[in-house]
Amino acid sequence: MAYRRLIASLAALVAVLFCASLLIGPAAIGLGDSILALLGLGEGLNQGLGGSAEARVLVMQEIRLPRAILGLTIGASLGLSGAALQGYLRNPLAEPGLIGVSASAALGAVLAIYTGLSAAFPLALPLSALGAAVIAVLLLLALAGREADTLTLILAGVALSALAGALTSLALNLSPNPFAALEIVFWLLGALTDRSMLHVWLAVPFMLVGWLLLAGLGRGLDALALGEEAAASLGIRLDLLRLAVVLGTAASVGAATAVAGAIGFVGLVVPHLLRPLVGGRPSRLLLASALGGAAMLLSADIAVRLVTPGQELKLGVLTALVGAPFFLWLILSRRRDLT
Amino acid sequence: MTGLTLQDLSVDLAGRRVLERIDLTVAPGECVGLIGPNGAGKSTLMRAALGHLPATGHSSLATLPRRERALAAAWLPQAREIAWGMTVEEIVELGRTPHRRPGSPLRPADRAAIARAMEEADVARFATQNAKQLSGGEQARVLLARALAQEAPILLADEPVAGLDPAHQIAAMEVFAKHARAGGTVIAALHDLGLAARWCTRLVLLDSGRIAADGPPATVLTTERLASVYGIAAHISDAEDGLIVLPLRRVTPEVSA
Numbered sequence: 001m002a003y004r005r006l007i008a009s010l011a012a013l014v015a016v017l018f019c020a021s022l023l024i025g026p027a028a029i030g031l032g033d034s035i036l037a038l039l040g041l042g043e044g045l046n047q048g049l050g051g052s053a054e055a056r057v058l059v060m061q062e063i064r065l066p067r068a069i070l071g072l073t074i075g076a077s078l079g080l081s082g083a084a085l086q087g088y089l090r091n092p093l094a095e096p097g098l099i100g101v102s103a104s105a106a107l108g109a110v111l112a113i114y115t116g117l118s119a120a121f122p123l124a125l126p127l128s129a130l131g132a133a134v135i136a137v138l139l140l141l142a143l144a145g146r147e148a149d150t151l152t153l154i155l156a157g158v159a160l161s162a163l164a165g166a167l168t169s170l171a172l173n174l175s176p177n178p179f180a181a182l183e184i185v186f187w188l189l190g191a192l193t194d195r196s197m198l199h200v201w202l203a204v205p206f207m208l209v210g211w212l213l214l215a216g217l218g219r220g221l222d223a224l225a226l227g228e229e230a231a232a233s234l235g236i237r238l239d240l241l242r243l244a245v246v247l248g249t250a251a252s253v254g255a256a257t258a259v260a261g262a263i264g265f266v267g268l269v270v271p272h273l274l275r276p277l278v279g280g281r282p283s284r285l286l287l288a289s290a291l292g293g294a295a296m297l298l299s300a301d302i303a304v305r306l307v308t309p310g311q312e313l314k315l316g317v318l319t320a321l322v323g324a325p326f327f328l329w330l331i332l333s334r335r336r337d338l339t
Numbered sequence: 340m341t342g343l344t345l346q347d348l349s350v351d352l353a354g355r356r357v358l359e360r361i362d363l364t365v366a367p368g369e370c371v372g373l374i375g376p377n378g379a380g381k382s383t384l385m386r387a388a389l390g391h392l393p394a395t396g397h398s399s400l401a402t403l404p405r406r407e408r409a410l411a412a413a414w415l416p417q418a419r420e421i422a423w424g425m426t427v428e429e430i431v432e433l434g435r436t437p438h439r440r441p442g443s444p445l446r447p448a449d450r451a452a453i454a455r456a457m458e459e460a461d462v463a464r465f466a467t468q469n470a471k472q473l474s475g476g477e478q479a480r481v482l483l484a485r486a487l488a489q490e491a492p493i494l495l496a497d498e499p500v501a502g503l504d505p506a507h508q509i510a511a512m513e514v515f516a517k518h519a520r521a522g523g524t525v526i527a528a529l530h531d532l533g534l535a536a537r538w539c540t541r542l543v544l545l546d547s548g549r550i551a552a553d554g555p556p557a558t559v560l561t562t563e564r565l566a567s568v569y570g571i572a573a574h575i576s577d578a579e580d581g582l583i584v585l586p587l588r589r590v591t592p593e594v595s596a
Contacts, residue, residue: 086497090420090423216441218442221435225422225430226421227418229391229414231415233389235408235410235436237405280425281429285510
């Protein structure tokens with residue numbers, strides 16, 4: 001079956017890229033040493049490549065492993081929530097940032113940098129970002145509550161994004177010194193460098209909750225292909241569907257933004273790319289898109305390490321730099337199918 | 340097999356009374372044509388009956404739990420939406436949603452219902468094609484097949500024949516009549532009075548949110564009523580295989596009164 005083959009090859013691709021992400025970096029560590037170091041072993045091979053055994057263990061367990069895990073989980077979150085939102089809104093232009101949670105999480109992070117909290121203790125930044133994401137979801141649900149239509153949800157999301165963006169600009173504008181401003185700008189670009197296992201433990205539970213909420217939506221999203229009225233007549237609870245889409249996206253993408261900054265285009269491009277391969281069916285796109293997003297973000301994160309080793313290109317910059325022209329090409333080549 | 344009972348059903352939309360105390364009982368075996376001018380409340384009546392609109396009064400369908408309602412009634416809305424590039428077969432398969440547990444594969448009964456529905460709506464030859472690339476009339480038939488695949492005893496359809504060619508209009512009406520003869524209940528909003536007169540066992544004429552007339556086609560479609568409700572003069576005659584109604588020209592209500 002074509003769908004099974006697609007899922008199997010995407011899963012294999014993700015596995016390969018995950019391993020590659022563990023093996024590639026400025027500290028040149030051999031394959032065998034990497035695996036031993038990852039498992040906390042390797043004392044016997046004291047003077048291998050990449051410094052002492054302890055250094056290798058540190059590099060593998062505290063730098064590369066969290067980076068690879070975050071690349072995989074954040075990419076999957078972006079791909080999955082992009083597919084769910086596009087299916088729910090029946091609009092191929094929807095992306096996870098649409099509901100305003102990413103912009104709000106970014107604002108929370110920026111405020112932590114601006115106030116100096118992030119310098120005071122290391123988890124202040126992601127915690128503040130998560131808090132802002134939660135506030136954004138509550139506002140969103142208050143603005144576009146139970147009975148509201150999809151248009152109200154989109155407009156409320158746009159308004160929230162605009163407000164969070166304006167407040168982020170204000171923080172930049174008022175920032176006390178150029179270094180703080182530079183730190184804010186760099187953080188906003190989005191990256192996976194220097195993240196620790198603490199970041200993983202903080203973000204991954206939220207992402208898992210989000211995935212659980214989104215993974216069960218296939219049936220409802222399929223029925224929605226016929227419009228809201230027909231879906232309701234097929235027994236779909238539209239109010240619960242909407243709540244699950246919003247909360248699932250908010251939990252997974254809010255947590256992703258909290259630890260990695262805003263990484264654009266993955267959630268928009270990946271569902272587009274895979275939709276024809278799954279025959280357009282929203283339920284099949286969910287898992288495929290999650291795997292595709294993980295593969296895309298892992299490869300982008302490997303690319304930034306390889307392309308410019310000294311001054312690393314920011315991950316968010318690369319995804320937008322490659323994603324935007326690619327998206328343009330996709331639109332041009334599929335112009336007929338979109339109408 | 341279940342029928343449909345509406346008692347004292349009223350609907351207000353944006354402060355305006357759209358449906359005024361409707362009492363209507365449709366029994367199994369009836370194929371009811373819901374007729375009336377634009378804005379008379381035909382769609383509102385069906386949507387309120389399904390429980391999709393806040394309404395006062397009683398509807399035997401709206402009181403059912405969600406899944407049982409989906410098993411009892413199929414609904415073909417006026418807006419013909421098909422999103423994404425799914426195949427015709429996959430669209431029709433969506434009609435089986437209430438019969439299936441989430442994530443379970445299609446059972447033989449599901450496959451049989453899908454094949455039968457595609458045959459009845461004459462879309463079987465498009466089965467593996469992208470539904471979005473079909474013509475508007477063909478898409479309408481795909482959506483009709485989706486509703487038939489639901490295999491619900493009650494079938495509610497909002498202007499199901501609009502945009503179909505004459506042969507497929509008749510084919511769709513045949514499908515409805517057959518569903519009713521098999522013990523099902525059909526309620527279809529129709530604008531083509533000729534089709535309504537020939538294929539429905541009963542017509543319900545709505546005017547400004549009230550039932551203006553209810554009965555067999557020959558008693559509902561009179562020249563006086565068509566003049567007062569629609570403001571038209573029509574040629575009505577009895578042919579051997581049913582009533583012939585042909586709207587001729589507009590008239591002002593004063594003339595007829």
